[in-house]
Each structure stands twice: as structure tokens, then as C-alpha cells.
Amino acid sequence: xxxxxxxxxxxxxxxxxxxxxxxxxxxxxxxxxxxxxxxxxxxxxxxxxxxxxxxxxxxxxxxxxxxxxxxxxxxxxxxxxxxxxxxxxxxxxxxxxxxxxxxxxxxxxxxxxxxxxxxxxxxxxxxxxxxxxxxxxxxxxxxxxxxxxxxxxxxxxxxxxxxxxxxxxxxxxxxxxxxxxxxxxxxxxxxxxxxxxxxxxxxxxxxxxxxxxxxxxxxxxxxxxxxxxxxxxxxxxxxxxxxxxxxxxxxxxxxxxxxxxxxxxxxxxxxxxxxxxxxxxxxxxxxxxxxxxxxxxxxxxxxxxxxxxxxxxxxxxxxxxxxxxxxxxxxxxxxxxxxxxxxxxxxxxxxxxxxxxxxxxxxxxxxxxxxxxxxxxxxxxxxxxxxxxxxxxxxxxxxxxxxxxxxxxxxxxxxxxxxxxxxxxxx
Ligand code: IFM
Numbered sequence: 001x002x003x004x005x006x007x008x009x010x011x012x013x014x015x016x017x018x019x020x021x022x023x024x025x026x027x028x029x030x031x032x033x034x035x036x037x038x039x040x041x042x043x044x045x046x047x048x049x050x051x052x053x054x055x056x057x058x059x060x061x062x063x064x065x066x067x068x069x070x071x072x073x074x075x076x077x078x079x080x081x082x083x084x085x086x087x088x089x090x091x092x093x094x095x096x097x098x099x100x101x102x103x104x105x106x107x108x109x110x111x112x113x114x115x116x117x118x119x120x121x122x123x124x125x126x127x128x129x130x131x132x133x134x135x136x137x138x139x140x141x142x143x144x145x146x147x148x149x150x151x152x153x154x155x156x157x158x159x160x161x162x163x164x165x166x167x168x169x170x171x172x173x174x175x176x177x178x179x180x181x182x183x184x185x186x187x188x189x190x191x192x193x194x195x196x197x198x199x200x201x202x203x204x205x206x207x208x209x210x211x212x213x214x215x216x217x218x219x220x221x222x223x224x225x226x227x228x229x230x231x232x233x234x235x236x237x238x239x240x241x242x243x244x245x246x247x248x249x250x251x252x253x254x255x256x257x258x259x260x261x262x263x264x265x266x267x268x269x270x271x272x273x274x275x276x277x278x279x280x281x282x283x284x285x286x287x288x289x290x291x292x293x294x295x296x297x298x299x300x301x302x303x304x305x306x307x308x309x310x311x312x313x314x315x316x317x318x319x320x321x322x323x324x325x326x327x328x329x330x331x332x333x334x335x336x337x338x339x340x341x342x343x344x345x346x347x348x349x350x351x352x353x354x355x356x357x358x359x360x361x362x363x364x365x366x367x368x369x370x371x372x373x374x375x376x377x378x379x380x381x382x383x384x385x386x387x388x389x390x391x392x393x394x395x396x397x398x399x400x401x402x403x404x405x406x407x408x409x410x411x412x413x414x415x416x417x418x419x420x421x422x423x424x425x426x427x
Contacts, residue, residue, distance in 0.1 A: 001212065002293075003168040003420070004341050004342075004413050004417065004420060005074070005410065005413065005414065005417075006054070006127055006421070007341060007345060007408075007413065008410075009094075009407065009408070009409040009410065010344065010345055010348050010407045010408055010409075011405075011406060011407035012348065012351075012406050012407050013351065014279055014406070015187070015358075016358065016360075016406060017074055017113060017322070017358060017359030017360075018070075018072075018073065018137070018357055018359065018360060018361075018399075018402070018406075019073040019075030019113070019115075019359070019361045019362070019396055020059075020068070020071075020073055020075075020076060020077070020078050020114070020361055020362045020363070020364060020365035021076070021077035021115070021142065021324060021362065021363050021364060021365070022038055022076075022077070022079075022233050022317070022323050022365050022366070022368065023078070023079045023120040023121060023122075023164065023366050024035060024078065024079045024080065024081035024082060024084070024120065024122050025051060025054070025055060025079075025120070025121045025369070026051075026055075026121075026367045026368040026369045026371075027054050027055040027057040027177050027366065027369070028054055028055070028056075028057045028058040028081070029051070029052060029053035029054040029057065029058055029059075030052075030053060030058065030408045031051060031054075031070060031081060031083055031084070031122055032083075033083040033084065033087035033088075033124050033125060033126075033179045034081065034083035034121075034122045034123060034124060034125060034127045035083075035123050035124070035125045035132070036051065036121060036122070036126070036132045036371075037051065037064055037083075038124070038125040039104075043180055045089060046074045046187050046372070047372045047373070048372050048373035048375065049084040049369070049370040049372070049373045049374050049375075052387070053385075054368060054369045054381050054387040055080070055240070055367070055368055055369075055385075055388060056077065056112055058099070060388060061099075061102075061103050061106075062106065062247045063164065063390070064156055064366075064390075065103070065106045065107060065110060065112075065125070067105075067108050067254050067363065067365070067366075067381060067390055067392075068110065069112075069393075071380065071396050071397075071399065071400050072105045072400040072403045073112060073365075073403070074111075074112060074113060074401075074406060075112060075113040075114070075115060075158075075359060075361060076112050076114060076361075076365070077111075077114075077115035077116075077117065077324055077361045078103070078106055078114075078115075078116065078117070078207070079116070079117040079118070079119070079120035079121075079122065079161075079327075080100055080116060080118050080149055080153070081120075081121065081122030081126055081162070081173045082122055082127070082142075082145050082149075083089075083122045083124045083125070084096040084099075084122070084375070085097060085145065085148070085149055086124055086146055086148070086156075086184065087124060087289065088124075088126060088332075089124075089127075089130075090128045092148055093406060097149070097152050097153075099289075100153060101152070101153065101156070104153060104156035104157065105134065107155060107156075108156050109144045111251040112221050113158040113159070113273040114156065114157055114158050114162065115158070115159040115160075115161055115322070115324060115361065116159070116160060117161040117163075117164055117165040117205065118145075118146055118150070118160070118161070118163070118190060118277040119142070119161060119164065119186075119190075120163075120164040124181055126365065127141055127142070131181045131247060132171070133169070133179060134155045134171060134173075134174040134175075134178065134179055134182065135182075136158050136175060136182060136185075137157070137184055138188070139182060139186055140402075142164075142186045142189070143193070145189075145192045146189065146193045146194070147193055148236050149370055150193055150194055150198060151197045152166070152366075154197050154198045154200075154305075155199070158200060159200060159201050159202075159264075159322070160194045160198065160200055160201070160202040160203070160424075161204065161205050161266055161324065162187045162190040162191060162202065162204045163186060163187050163204060163205075164201065164205045165205055165206065165207040165390070166180065166183040166184065166187060166204060166206075166208045166236070166269060167180070167206055167207055167233070167235070167236045168232070169183055177245075177247045177250045177264065180235075180245075180247070181245055181253070181255075184239055184245060184255060184258055184313050185255060185257075185258070186256070187261065188255060188257040188258040188261045189257065190202075191261040192257060192261070192263065200264050200310075201263035201264050201320075202261075202262060202264075203262050203263060203264045203265065203266030203322065203324070204240065204261075204262055204266060204300070205266040205267070205324045206233075206236055206265070206266060206327065207232070207268050208232075208233060208268060208273035208309075208312050209232060209233075209270065209271060209272060209273050209284070210271075210305055210306070210307070210309070210311065210312060211225050211227040211228045211229040211232060211233075211273055211274075211275060211276070212225055212271070212272055212273070212274050212276070212306025212308075213229055213275060213276075213285065214274050214275060214276035214278075214320040215276070216285075217314045218229060218277070218420055220221055220277035220278075221275065221276060221277050221278075222274070223277070228273075228275050228284055229304075230246075230248075231246065231247070231248065232284070233312065233315070235247060237316070239255075239258060239316065240258065240260070240261060240262050240264070240281070241318070242254075242259055242262075242273070242410070243255050243256055243257070243259030243261075244278045244300060245258075255306065256354055262319065263318040263319065263320075263323040264319050264322055264358075265316045265319055265320070265322070266298060266322055266323070266324040266409060267312075267313070267316070267321060267324060267325075268323075268325035268326070268363070269308075269309045269312065269323065269325070269326050269343070270285070270300075270301055270322055270325075270327070270328065271300065271302070271303050271304070271305055271308075271324070272287060272303055272305040272308045273285060273286060273287070273300075273303055274286070274287040286299075286300050286301075286303055287308075288304045290301060291420070291425060291426040292330070292335070292423070292424070292425065292426070293330060293424040293425060293426050294302065294329060294330040294335055295329055295330060295377070296331065297375050297376070297377060298374075298426070299329065299345050299357065299376055301329055301374075301376065302426060304328070304338070304339050304344035305345075306342040306343050307345065308348065309343055309350075310327075310346040310347075310349050310350050310376050311365070311396075312333055313346070313347070313350035313355045313357065314350060314353060314354075314355060315411060317355055320355070320357075321356060321357045321358065322357075322358055322359045322360075322361070322380055323347065323357065323359065323360040324361050324364060325361060325363035325364075326340075326343050326360060326361070326363060327339070327340075327363040327378050328376050328378070329370070329376035330376045330377070330390075332421050333394055333395050334345055334394075334395075334416075334421040335357065335421055336380070336393070336395040337394070337395050337398050337413075337417055338394070338417070338420065340362070340398070340399065340402075341408060344360065346409075347360060348365060361398060362380060363378055364378045364379050364380070365378040365379065365380060365381060366380070366381040366382075366383050366390060367379035367381070367382055367383040367385075367399060369385070374397060379393070380392065380393060380395050380396035380399055381393065381396055394416055395416075397416075398412070
């Protein structure tokens with residue numbers, strides 16, 4: 001690993017946007033009408049924890065805006081839970097709409113730019129009873145929801161995000177390609193609706209990862225890695241650029257509405273995966289070497305790989321890029337600072353090499369519910385899940401200073417990391 005104490009001073013272009021990101025299901029609590037809540041209740045064996053009150057942010061949102069102000073964030077990404085807006089089919093909830101209007105209003109007053117995701121894991125349970133994203137006949141409901149919510153919030157939103165991480169969506173019993181195609185159709189519809197009501201830029205957050213062959217000298221591993229990379233990354237870029245869906249073992253298909261359905265690349269980047277053609281299951285796994293023991297649990301986020309971020313970003317020179325998520329979960333908060341510096345230096349290099357990157361949103365503002373448990377803590381701010389007390393970690397103050405300087409210097413790194421954290425590896 002590179003020695004952070006040898007890093008040069010890094011400055012970002014003027015006007016670069018710094019902030020953080022969250023999602024409703026993960027912070028608000030009581031997402032009772034969502035399919036995730038229903039799954040947690042009906043199949044507790046699939047979850048380590050129930051999301052319950054999460055960070056109680058639906059109630060404490062004013063405090064969270066204060067936190068953003070204190071920490072100097074210039075932008076905030078959050079999501080609108082469809083489950084609260086339309087808890088029952090066709091019944092839109094005024095109180096929920098007003099809640100998000102108020103949140104947007106407070107952010108606007110604070111001068112914080114907003115990135116609003118209209119779908120980030122809070123689909124209403126009733127929608128999935130009708131087939132959800134797996135059923136083409138049910139997609140009409142999503143379109144109706146987007147047509148309702150966009151004009152309600154439009155005047156206060158700065159950037160729209162359609163559906164989070166379409167490229168890794170799966171659901172038990174659903175055909176992978178059918179599901180992906182339907183998400184693509186919905187993204188394209190959401191994009192067109194947003195453009196018809198709003199002049200604000202629209203993107204679709206993409207779960208980007210660097211895919212590596214386990215044995216780079218073995219042809220089958222290289223071929224396998226190339227295919228996995230297409231399925232995860234290339235498929236999505238090609239589809240958004242051209243409207244064509246090209247998926248292994250399926251007849252290619254073109255969706256005219258999908259072509260060029262984005263104003264900027266919205267990128268969520270965390271790590272790399274390794275593929276082996278000898279494991280049977282194939283699929284992408286965290287690399288077996290150098291797996292950092294960041295939390296006391298096996299988790300996909302176990303390897304830092306800024307080189308991957310740099311390489312992947314070079315594929316995206318055709319439109320502006322916002323990093324809509326980047327961060328790590330760790331028990332020792334110093335790792336967060338290490339990863340931030342590594343990934344941001346990769347971002348700076350990609351800018352130098354011609355990628356038009358305009359901002360970075362840290363995942364996440366605060367520790368939150370990581371889909372099956374509260375164990376991975378991704379927050380700049382520590383949350384006590386019993387009292388909901390928020391306490392900024394040193395990384396939050398580091399980030400605040402970084403925002404103030406629009407970059408970082410060796411002196412700043414040494415102030416927060418006089419000693420670099422010690423490696424502890426999973427074997
Ligand atoms: O918490 C998730 C988020 O909901 C989507 N992107 C990855 C994050 C960390 O795993």
C-alpha cells in the first residue's frame with residue numbers, strides 16, 4: 001500500500017463540489033410500507049438485524065441538516081422513499097411530500113446543493129405484489145410515481161438521480177436479464193419525465209467496481225474477468241450511450257428511449273473484485289490476498305484499490321462525472337481517512353488525464369443500516385443506534401478541512417494520521 005505520508009499536496013479544480021450521501025431506508029427508520037421492511041419481517045433468517053428506527057432521521061432530519069452545515073458539506077445526496085410517498089396503491093401521502101419539501105427547503109436555505117434519488121431500495125410492498133420491477137406490466141406504477149413526485153420537488157432539486165445501482169439489482173426468483181432490462185426501461189422513463197418537468201441534470205448511480213482475474217497469467221481467468229466486467233460495467237455504459245442491451249446468452253435489444261438518457265455519469269465506487277474460472281460459482285469475489293480486516297466480519301469492502309477507480313474513470317470521458325458514493329466501512333476510523341486520500345488522489349489523476357469530474361459525495365454522512373445489518377459502519381458521523389446521538393468522527397473533521405482547502409496537504413494528513421493504521425489481514 002502506498003505511504004500516505006509521501007503524498008504530494010493535491011488541489012481540486014475551482015468549484016469542485018464536496019458532500020455526502022445517504023438513502024432513506026438506511027437512515028430514516030420505520031420504512032414500514034417498503035418491500036424491504038416486509039422481507040425483514042417475514043424472513044428474519046435472511047437478515048442479521050431489522051432496520052427498525054435506523055438512525056431515526058425521518059424525525060431528526062433538521063438535526064441532520066445542522067450536522068451537514070457544521071461539517072461544511074456543500075452538497076447532500078438523499079433519496080425519496082416511494083414507500084412513504086405512495087404507501088398504498090394510488091394513494092399519495094401529502095404529509096410525506098411536505099416532509100421532503102421541508103428538507104429540501106432547509107438545505108436550500110443552508111446553501112447545500114441537493115442530489116435527489118427517486119429510487120434507492122424503498123419500493124412499496126404493494127408494487128412487488130403486482131410483480132414489481134420483475135414484471136413489465138407493473139412498470140407503469142413506477143412511471144406514475146415519478147410523474148407525481150418530480151413536479152412536487154422540482155424547484156428545489158439541483159441534480160436528479162433515477163434508480164440506484166441498476167447494474168447490481170437482483171431479486172430471488174427473478175431472471176437477471178429481464179430484471180435488468182426492466183430497470184433500464186424505468187430509468188429511461190424517469191429520465192424523460194425529469195427532463196420534461198425540470199432543467200436540472202439527471203444521472204443514474206452506477207455501482208462501479210474493478211474486476212480482476214485471480215490469475216492474470218491464466219487465459220480463462222482473463223476471459224472470465226473481461227466478461228464479468230462487461231456484465232457489471234460495460235453493459236451499463238453501452239446501454240446508456242446507445243440504448244442497446246447486450247447481455248451474454250440473450251438476444252440483443254434496442255430501447256430507443258434509453259439512448260443518451262443521462263446528463264452526467266453518477267459513479268459509486270468502493271473496491272475491486274477478483275474472478276476465477278475454477279471456482280464453479282464463477283462470480284466476483286473480494287480478492288483473497290491483502291484482505292484488510294476493516295470490520296469484524298466478512299464483507300465485500302475489504303480491499304482498497306484506487307488504481308481501479310482511476311482506470312475505470314478513464315472510460316467515462318464523454319460526459320461530466322460526479323462520484324455519488326465513495327467511502328468505506330471500518331471500526332478504526334483512520335482507515336476512512338486513508339481510503340479517502342487514496343481514492344481522491346485517483347480522482348485527481350483522472351481529472352489530469354481528461355475526465356471531467358465535478359464532485360465527490362462521501363458514503364456516508366452517518367453510520368446507517370447496511371441492508372442486512374448495522375455492523376458495517378460507513379459514517380463520517382458515529383450514530384448510537386439506541387439513543388440516535390450523532391457524534392462526528394475524526395474523519396468528519398478531516399473531510400471538513402479538506403473541503404475548506406479544496407484538497408489536502410501532507411500537513412493535513414499528518415495532523416489526523418500521525419501514525420498510519422497497522423495492517424491486519426484476513427487470511
Ligand atoms: O449502503 C450501500 C448503498 O445503499 C448503495 N451503495 C453501496 C453502499 C455501501 O455498501
